[in-house]
Structure formats: structure tokens, C-alpha cells
Amino acid sequence: MFDLTKPLEINWELNNRCNLMCPQCGRNEIKDGKLQWRKWANGNPSQRLNDTDNSLETFKTAYNNIGYPVRVIRFQGHVSENILSKDFLPICKFLREETDTSIHVSTHGSANTIEWWEKLGNVFSGDPRSIVFFSLDGVGQESLENYRVGAGYDKVIANAQSFIRGGGKAIWRMIIFKHNQHQVDEARELARELGFWEFVEVHTNRRINMDKEFEYKGKKYILENQDISPEWNEAIKKNQNYKEGTDIECKAIKENQFYVDYLNRVWACYYIPNMKTLIKEKDWYSEYFFKKDSLLNKTLDEILQDSFYDDLQKSWSCDALSYCKKFCSKKIGANRGFKWSMNEDSEEKQNKYLKDHSGKHIQRTKDYV
Numbered sequence: 275m276f277d278l279t280k281p282l283e284i285n286w287e288l289n290n291r292c293n294l295m296c297p298q299c300g301r302n303e304i305k306d307g308k309l310q311w312r313k314w315a316n317g318n319p320s321q322r323l324n325d326t327d328n329s330l331e332t333f334k335t336a337y338n339n340i341g342y343p344v345r346v347i348r349f350q351g352h353v354s355e356n357i358l359s360k361d362f363l364p365i366c367k368f369l370r371e372e373t374d375t376s377i378h379v380s381t382h383g384s385a386n387t388i389e390w391w392e393k394l395g396n397v398f399s400g401d402p403r404s405i406v407f408f409s410l411d412g413v414g415q416e417s418l419e420n421y422r423v424g425a426g427y428d429k430v431i432a433n434a435q436s437f438i439r440g441g442g443k444a445i446w447r448m449i450i451f452k453h454n455q456h457q458v459d460e461a462r463e464l465a466r467e468l469g470f471w472e473f474v475e476v477h478t479n480r481r482i483n484m485d486k487e488f489e490y491k492g493k494k495y496i497l498e499n500q501d502i503s504p505e506w507n508e509a510i511k512k513n514q515n516y517k518e519g520t521d522i523e524c525k526a527i528k529e530n531q532f533y534v535d536y537l538n539r540v541w542a543c544y545y546i547p548n549m550k551t552l553i554k555e556k557d558w559y560s561e562y563f564f565k566k567d568s569l570l571n572k573t574l575d576e577i578l579q580d581s582f583y584d585d586l587q588k589s590w591s592c593d594a595l596s597y598c599k600k601f602c603s604k605k606i607g608a609n610r611g612f613k614w615s616m617n618e619d620s621e622e623k624q625n626k627y628l629k630d631h632s633g634k635h636i637q638r639t640k641d642y643v
């Protein structure tokens with residue numbers, strides 16, 4: 275399925291930990307008006323959240339079992355906040371010092387000390403392809419915690435500044451909701467002042483738990499959808515009919531990017547690991563899910579021989595997984611939409627970013643808008 279003659283990309287989650295409660299995160303659900311952990315967040319009710327981490331040693335074993343050049347690891351994941359892994363710093367050090375793999379991190383930034391962040395900046399310095407994306411969906415405490423429930427705005431800003439001071443390259447990535455749509459220019463300006471390398475606006479494809487009141491720790495919240503991009507909202511409306519999407523163009527193949535979950539199991543992509551609904555949909559999915567194979571006991575070559583990868587590819591031309599239709603149908607699939615700041619002096623940076631990293635994000639936006 276993947277082109278092993280070309281450098282690979284991996285979206286990797288080191289743990290199933292997080293200290294925040296974002297209402298649209300796959301970790302969480304709203305039940306009886308209360309925001310809480312989702313019972314099936316791991317795809318398996320007997321597996322709890324916040325109970326698993328990887329050490330430098332297990333990470334190295336898994337990494338070495340890949341056996342092919344890896345261009346970039348994206349520490350992002352479905353149920354993880356990777357900076358909460360106790361060995362995150364040594365893991366990044368290992369990658370920077372002993373491999374040619376660059377590092378991307380997606381983080382809420384609301385944990386660890388400024389000293390820790392400065393050290394991370396030191397580790398990242400010198401590699402323009404290694405970047406931390408700060409998920410900062412608002413300016414000021416009140417705005418930020420509308421979505422990033424439990425985050426401390428001042429803490430995130432101090433941590434980001436410390437990382438930048440240490441020599442790291444940081445991007446402020448802001449998901450646009452109603453509560454922050456009036457702050458985009460302010461955030462972009464602040465990002466510039468604080469030394470972020472870039473500011474990125476993101477439109478979300480998620481509609482779950484929007485416009486629905488909920489309570490968390492005695493406080494009431496409501497998350498509302500933005501109304502500054504009707505084109506995007508229209509595209510997402512079309513995407514709600516994703517079951518009709520039959521024209522699958524697999525993004526994982528296009529990006530040569532697979533997924534490693536916190537148990538070091540390999541999945542074809544970011545969209546399908548450990549999904550309860552998919553276990554019910556297809557026997558071949560369920561079979562793969564319940565196997566114990568991982569990069570701790572098998573090589574990537576051995577894992578990719580599993581019939582799961584054939585079944586998945588065959589399914590695209592007859593009866594695809596619902597998530598393949600939802601995200602990878604050419605006509606109605608929807609991913610996160612990216613709008614980039616298009617001011618003059620950032621054009622060069624954008625071109626560089628596109629070349630170095632992932633032009634796909636911009637193309638996606640052009641597809642949908």
C-alpha cells in the first residue's frame with residue numbers, strides 16, 4: 275500500500291493521556307449534558323484513558339522495526355497529548371541526534387515547565403523542518419477555554435515563548451469557532467510579535483457537540499460554529515452525505531503516511547485506528563483490531579503483509595469503510611480546511627513550507643473553498 279522506496283511519514287501517538295477536555299475531541303463526549311471521557315475512546319471499553327505511555331526504550335524498538343527511512347514523524351494522534359509522555363524530550367533528542375527524521379508536534383501547550391520547553395527548543399533548533407504547532411484557539415483565557423477546556427492561556431503563551439527562545443520553530447494554529455472568529459487578526463498580529471514562525475487558520479470539519487449546552491466541573495459552556503466562512507460550512511453540509519462517496523482517493527497513499535497508535539500498532543492512516551463503529555462495519559477490520567501485532571514484536575514489512583491492507587484497498591472499489599468515504603471521497607470528503615495568512619511577507623515562507631512540508635493542506639483548501 276505504501277511506497278517503501280520513498281521516505282515515509284508517520285502520524286504517531288505515544289500515549290493515551292491528556293489533561294484537557296476539548297468537547298469535540300475523540301476522547302470526550304457529552305452525556306446527560308455533562309462533558310466526560312468517552313467510554314469507547316480507545317475502541318475498547320476495557321482500555322481506559324490516561325493509562326498508557328511509551329518509554330524511550332519502547333519507542334526506539336518500534337522505530338527500529340520500521341526499517342525504512344522516515345522523513346517526518348507527526349506527534350499528533352487521536353487520544354494523545356504527546357508532551358505528557360515522560361520521555362518525550364529524550365525521544366525527540368534521539369530522533370534529532372541519531373536519525374534523519376524531522377519532528378512535528380501538535381500540542382495544546384498547556385503542560386510542563388518553561389524550562390522544559392526551552393530544552394525542547396534547544397533540541398529542535400537547527401532543523402527548519404522540525405516544528406511545534408500550538409493549538410491555540412483563542413486570544414485570552416476566556417476565549418481559549420471555550421474549546422480548550424482546562425487550558426491556561428498565560429501558561430501556553432509562556433511555554434511557546436520559552437520554546438522559541440530555546441531556538442524552536444513554532445506555528446500558532448487556530449481553529450475558528452464563533453467565540454474567536456473576531457480575534458483572527460489580533461491573533462495573527464500577536465503571533466508575529468511573539469516570534470511564531472507562522473500563523474495558520476483552520477476550519478474544522480467537525481460538527482459534533484456544537485450548539486449544544488454542556489457542563490464541566492460546575493461551569494456551563496456552549497461551543498458555536500463560525501459564520502465567517504459560509505463556503506466552508508456549505509462544503510461540510512455536503513460532507514454529511516458522506517455515505518454516497520464512492521470515489522475514494524486515499525490520502526494515506528498520497529502522503530505515504532501511516533499511523534502508529536499508543537500500543538505501537540500500525541494503522542493505514544489517521545482516520546481509522548481503534549474505531550468502534552468500524553469494528554461493527556467489517557469483519558476484516560475487527561480481526562485486525564483484535565490482533566496483538568505491533569512494532570514491538572514485528573517489523574513493518576511483516577505487518578504490511580497482513581490481509582487487512584489488501585482488504586482495505588479492495589473495499590474502495592465496492593464497499594468502503596464509512597470513514598474512507600467521509601474523509602477521502604474526492605467529491606465530498608472533508609478534512610480540516612486550512613487558510614493561510616496571505617500577507618506579502620509570508621508568501622516566501624508559505625512557499626517554503628509547501629515545498630518542505632505538506633502542500634496538500636493548501637490544495638485541500640482549494641478543493642473545498
Ligand SMILES: C[S@@+](CC[C@H](N)C(=O)[O-])C[C@H]1O[C@@H](n2cnc3c(N)ncnc32)[C@H](O)[C@@H]1O
Nearest residue numbers: 298350351352353354355380381382409478480
Ligand atoms: C486529538 S488532538 C491530539 C494532539 C494535541 N492534544 C492537540 O490537541 O493539539 C489531534 C489533532 O486534532 C486537532 N483538533 C482538536 N479538536 C479539533 C476540532 N474540533 N477540529 C479540528 N481539529 C481538531 C488538534 O488540534 C490536533 O491537531
Ligand code: SF4
Nearest residue numbers: 292294296299354382
Ligand atoms: S488537547 Fe488534544 S487530546 Fe487533549 S482533549 Fe483537546 S484535542 Fe483531545
